[in-house]
Amino acid sequence: MKKADVVVIGGGPAGYTTALIASHLYPDKRIILVRREEKVLIPCAIPYLFSSIKSIDQNILPDKPLIDAGVEILVDEVKSVNTSNRIVKTTGGEELEYARLVLATGSHPVKLNLENDNLENVFYIVKRYEYIKSMVDAVREADKIVIVGGGFTGVEMADDIVKLGKDVTVVEALNHCLAKDFDPEFCSLAETELRKEGVKILTGNLVSRIEGNKKVEGVKLSNGTIIPADVVIISVGVRPNTDLAKAMGLRIGMLGGIETDWCRRTSDPLIFAVGDCAERPDFITGKPSLARLASVATNDARLAALNLFSVKAPYRPSFPVGAFITKIGDITLGCVGFTETKARSEKIDYIVGFAEAVNRHPSVLKGAKAIKLKILVSRFSREIIGAQVAGPSAVGEYLNLLSVLIQHKTKLEDLITLQIATHPWLTPSPVAYTLHRAALSIYKEL
Secondary structure (H helix, E strand, O other), X not given: OEEEEEEEXXXXXXXXXXXXXXXXXXXXXXXXXXXXXXXXXXXXXXXXXXXXXXXXXXXXXXXXXXXXXXXEEEEOOEEEEEOOXXXXXXXXXXXXXXEEEEEOOOEEEOOOOOEOOXXXXXXXXXXXXXXXXXXXXXXXXXXXXXXXXXXXXXHHHHHHHHHHOOEEEEEEOXXXXXXXXXXXXXXXXXXXXXHHHOOEEEEOOOEEEEEEOOEXXXXXXXXXXXXXXXXXXXXXXXXXXXXXHHHHOOOEOOOOOEXXXXXXXXXXXXXXXXXXXXXXXXXXXXXXXXXXXXXXXHHHHHHHHHOOOOOOOOOOOOOOOOEEEEEEOOEEEEEEEOOXXXXXXXXXXXXXXXXXXXXXXXXXXOOOOEEEEEEEEEOOOOEEEEXXXXXXXXXXXXXXXXXXXXXXXXXXXHHHOOOOOOOOOOOOOHHHOHHHHHHHHHHOOO
């Protein structure tokens, strides 16, 4: 039996980051990371394996930083955890005694109840090396690809695959692609860019079955339309992988994730849960949420690692605000916190501010492009509760700034007086800076 101070189960971004940070914070502790896969994919870049990244082996989380930090990597599958004796058992016959345990078991793709979804060349987004490699190979050899699901992964795959000259169709059940994370006017920007590239988009459509015999030949929509396809990729979300946690008797939350507190402890104080498998309260409402992002997973990891053996960070609710960003063609879109759609569903009284400016001043400078900004402010507290932005790549850092402002409960007046740096080649004009203008447009409505 091996004895370890920390055992981490799962080698994705959450588990990887937990082990790496713990090794730096506690250099005298023995840390063992157990993972099922020999090679672990970088999940965020899976949509770009078709044309942007030439080989799947260029998209692997490297072992060297872990090894250099003294983390022991065990490629094996955990079959059971005895929480009374604090023993992890693997299918390979290993037994690991832990002082602290971190579950980073990730998520499973949501499966649709479709006839024939087991045909050759029908794929879900299963984050395993050989499976994803077979999907990439199939797409590169195919002519017609249908993507079921117009969320982030679906539209990013469409954007990358169409660059190969393929016939690409996205089928989305909602009225817009990206509708769960953006308001309609921002969704339309993404759809316009995809269509400009040649992607066909069918919104408000459900897939009723997969057509074909041994190999996929197309998808049938609920209206009877059949779309020919050589490859079908189904990307309609994920669900937390809590099989092990349930067997261990850990408390499962309302949304099906492992229930955790502010520092990601589970119902067993010696066990933490991080990443897609974990459930934590929403930053704004306090309701249970499942934020499935690598940025959230690694934040979970930092919190858990920091507080493994004692509470080193003073209590403050470090719950996810849900910051998302993507790039479609020549446009970058980001959102953080609440959209109008979500604010209305939560019955929050809010005010909206808009602003548009060019990312250079004067606008005759080379590379000048428009930045569109929308912010939501609570009418009662006057705090920023949400933002959406679209424009050139630099808006990614706009979004990160807005995420910080929301996390620190910044009020409208503070946004109006926010001090910023500007430069003709790098930012909008200080006379008409986007954040200030959006805030002022709200202020005059109060």
